[in-house]
Amino acid sequence: xxxxxxxxxxxxxxxxxxxxxxxxxxxxxxxxxxxxxxxxxxxxxxxxxxxxxxxxxxxxxxxxxxxxxxxxxxxxxxxxxxxxxxxxxxxxxxxxxxxxxxxxxxxxxxxxxxxxxxxxxxxxxxxxxxxxxxxxxxxxxxxxxxxxx
Numbered sequence: 001x002x003x004x005x006x007x008x009x010x011x012x013x014x015x016x017x018x019x020x021x022x023x024x025x026x027x028x029x030x031x032x033x034x035x036x037x038x039x040x041x042x043x044x045x046x047x048x049x050x051x052x053x054x055x056x057x058x059x060x061x062x063x064x065x066x067x068x069x070x071x072x073x074x075x076x077x078x079x080x081x082x083x084x085x086x087x088x089x090x091x092x093x094x095x096x097x098x099x100x101x102x103x104x105x106x107x108x109x110x111x112x113x114x115x116x117x118x119x120x121x122x123x124x125x126x127x128x129x130x131x132x133x134x135x136x137x138x139x140x141x142x143x144x145x146x147x148x149x
Contacts, residue, residue, distance in 0.1 A: 001060045002028040002125075003052040005045035007072075008038045010065025010109040013117055017063065020118050026125070042066040046075035046084075053103055054081040062104035063121065069108035076104050080146060083139070088112065090123040097127035101139045 002021065006014035011033060021028045031048040033040050049062040049072075062084070064072040069086040076084035084104035087093035088111055096102040105124050107117055129135070 001052075001056075002026060002063060003031050003049045003060060004028050004063045004065075005031040005033070005049040006065040006109075007033060007040050007042040007045055007067075008036055009042075009067035010107065011036050013065050013107065013109040013112065013114065016114045017065075017117060017121060020121070042071045043075040046072040047079065050076035050079035050082045050084065050104060054079050057081050057103050060103075061125075063107065064104065065107045065109050065117075067108065067110040069106040069111075073104075073106040076106070083142070087120050087124065089116070090119055093120045093124035094127045097124055098130045099135050101129040101135070 004014060004018065018028065018030060031052060032045050046064050049064045053060050053062040064076060066072045073084045073086050076082050082104055083100060083102050084106055085096040085100060085102045086106045086108065087096060088108060093105065107120065
Protein backbone atom coordinates (compact mmCIF):
# COMPACT_ATOMS: atom_id res chain seq x y z
CA UNK A 1 0.00 0.00 0.00
CA UNK A 2 1.18 3.50 -0.80
CA UNK A 3 0.11 6.26 1.57
CA UNK A 4 0.07 9.68 -0.05
CA UNK A 5 -0.35 13.09 1.53
CA UNK A 6 0.27 16.75 0.91
CA UNK A 7 -0.23 20.22 2.23
CA UNK A 8 -1.81 23.00 0.17
CA UNK A 9 1.33 23.64 -1.88
CA UNK A 10 1.50 20.00 -2.92
CA UNK A 11 -2.24 19.46 -3.26
CA UNK A 12 -2.53 19.74 -7.06
CA UNK A 13 0.48 17.50 -7.64
CA UNK A 14 -0.90 14.95 -5.18
CA UNK A 15 -4.20 14.86 -7.04
CA UNK A 16 -2.34 14.34 -10.32
CA UNK A 17 -0.27 11.50 -8.85
CA UNK A 18 -3.39 9.86 -7.42
CA UNK A 19 -4.79 9.72 -10.96
CA UNK A 20 -1.54 8.17 -12.18
CA UNK A 21 -1.62 5.55 -9.41
CA UNK A 22 -5.27 4.74 -10.06
CA UNK A 23 -4.73 4.38 -13.82
CA UNK A 24 -1.71 2.17 -13.11
CA UNK A 25 -3.80 0.04 -10.72
CA UNK A 26 -1.37 0.70 -7.87
CA UNK A 27 -3.13 0.59 -4.48
CA UNK A 28 -2.92 3.79 -2.48
CA UNK A 29 -4.65 5.66 0.31
CA UNK A 30 -4.85 9.44 0.48
CA UNK A 31 -4.27 10.58 4.06
CA UNK A 32 -4.94 14.24 3.29
CA UNK A 33 -5.34 16.98 2.92
CA UNK A 34 -8.60 16.12 1.17
CA UNK A 35 -9.28 19.69 0.11
CA UNK A 36 -7.19 22.71 -0.78
CA UNK A 37 -6.62 24.64 2.46
CA UNK A 38 -4.03 27.44 2.31
CA UNK A 39 -3.88 27.45 6.13
CA UNK A 40 -2.89 23.79 6.58
CA UNK A 41 0.53 22.72 7.88
CA UNK A 42 2.84 20.20 6.20
CA UNK A 43 3.87 18.36 9.40
CA UNK A 44 0.30 17.15 9.91
CA UNK A 45 0.34 15.24 6.62
CA UNK A 46 3.95 14.12 6.84
CA UNK A 47 3.20 12.55 10.22
CA UNK A 48 0.09 10.84 8.85
CA UNK A 49 1.99 9.32 5.92
CA UNK A 50 4.91 8.28 8.12
CA UNK A 51 2.77 6.76 10.86
CA UNK A 52 0.86 4.65 8.35
CA UNK A 53 4.07 3.40 6.73
CA UNK A 54 5.64 2.69 10.15
CA UNK A 55 2.76 0.36 11.03
CA UNK A 56 3.90 -2.09 8.33
CA UNK A 57 7.12 -0.92 6.64
CA UNK A 58 7.62 -4.25 4.89
CA UNK A 59 4.35 -3.87 3.00
CA UNK A 60 3.85 -0.13 2.65
CA UNK A 61 5.54 3.01 1.40
CA UNK A 62 4.70 6.68 1.41
CA UNK A 63 4.69 9.66 -0.87
CA UNK A 64 4.37 13.18 0.46
CA UNK A 65 4.39 16.52 -1.27
CA UNK A 66 4.92 20.08 -0.08
CA UNK A 67 6.43 23.13 -1.73
CA UNK A 68 10.08 22.26 -1.10
CA UNK A 69 9.74 18.64 -0.04
CA UNK A 70 12.25 19.40 2.70
CA UNK A 71 9.92 20.12 5.61
CA UNK A 72 7.95 16.95 5.05
CA UNK A 73 11.12 14.85 4.91
CA UNK A 74 12.31 16.36 8.19
CA UNK A 75 8.95 15.75 9.86
CA UNK A 76 8.52 12.19 8.56
CA UNK A 77 11.99 11.20 9.73
CA UNK A 78 10.90 11.92 13.32
CA UNK A 79 8.70 8.81 13.15
CA UNK A 80 10.57 5.69 14.23
CA UNK A 81 11.29 3.35 11.34
CA UNK A 82 10.90 5.94 8.63
CA UNK A 83 13.58 6.67 6.07
CA UNK A 84 12.28 9.61 4.06
CA UNK A 85 14.17 11.48 1.39
CA UNK A 86 13.64 14.21 -1.16
CA UNK A 87 13.97 13.33 -4.84
CA UNK A 88 14.15 16.11 -7.42
CA UNK A 89 14.93 13.73 -10.30
CA UNK A 90 14.85 10.06 -11.22
CA UNK A 91 18.48 9.46 -10.24
CA UNK A 92 17.86 10.58 -6.66
CA UNK A 93 14.70 8.45 -6.46
CA UNK A 94 16.55 5.34 -7.65
CA UNK A 95 19.63 6.03 -5.52
CA UNK A 96 17.60 6.67 -2.37
CA UNK A 97 15.64 3.48 -2.76
CA UNK A 98 18.52 1.22 -3.81
CA UNK A 99 21.23 2.51 -1.48
CA UNK A 100 19.43 4.12 1.45
CA UNK A 101 16.31 1.90 1.62
CA UNK A 102 13.96 4.89 1.59
CA UNK A 103 10.42 3.93 2.47
CA UNK A 104 8.96 7.42 2.06
CA UNK A 105 9.46 9.64 -0.97
CA UNK A 106 9.22 13.40 -0.60
CA UNK A 107 8.50 15.60 -3.60
CA UNK A 108 8.88 19.36 -4.07
CA UNK A 109 5.85 20.73 -5.91
CA UNK A 110 7.57 24.09 -6.44
CA UNK A 111 10.44 22.41 -8.31
CA UNK A 112 8.71 19.44 -9.94
CA UNK A 113 6.15 19.57 -12.74
CA UNK A 114 3.55 16.84 -13.20
CA UNK A 115 5.50 14.93 -15.85
CA UNK A 116 8.73 14.89 -13.85
CA UNK A 117 6.92 13.91 -10.66
CA UNK A 118 5.32 10.97 -12.45
CA UNK A 119 8.72 9.83 -13.75
CA UNK A 120 10.28 10.19 -10.30
CA UNK A 121 7.47 8.20 -8.69
CA UNK A 122 7.58 5.52 -11.38
CA UNK A 123 11.36 5.16 -10.96
CA UNK A 124 11.08 5.07 -7.17
CA UNK A 125 8.39 2.39 -7.24
CA UNK A 126 10.39 0.26 -9.68
CA UNK A 127 13.54 0.45 -7.55
CA UNK A 128 14.30 -1.82 -4.61
CA UNK A 129 16.89 -1.82 -1.85
CA UNK A 130 19.90 -3.61 -3.32
CA UNK A 131 20.82 -5.25 -0.01
CA UNK A 132 24.56 -5.11 -0.56
CA UNK A 133 26.65 -5.56 2.59
CA UNK A 134 27.83 -1.96 2.80
CA UNK A 135 24.30 -0.63 2.30
CA UNK A 136 22.88 -2.97 4.92
CA UNK A 137 25.65 -1.91 7.32
CA UNK A 138 24.85 1.78 6.79
CA UNK A 139 21.11 1.36 7.20
CA UNK A 140 21.69 -0.80 10.30
CA UNK A 141 23.82 1.99 11.84
CA UNK A 142 20.96 4.45 11.35
CA UNK A 143 18.46 2.02 12.86
CA UNK A 144 20.73 1.32 15.86
CA UNK A 145 21.17 5.03 16.49
CA UNK A 146 17.42 5.58 16.21
CA UNK A 147 16.73 2.78 18.70
CA UNK A 148 19.25 4.10 21.22
CA UNK A 149 18.36 7.79 21.16
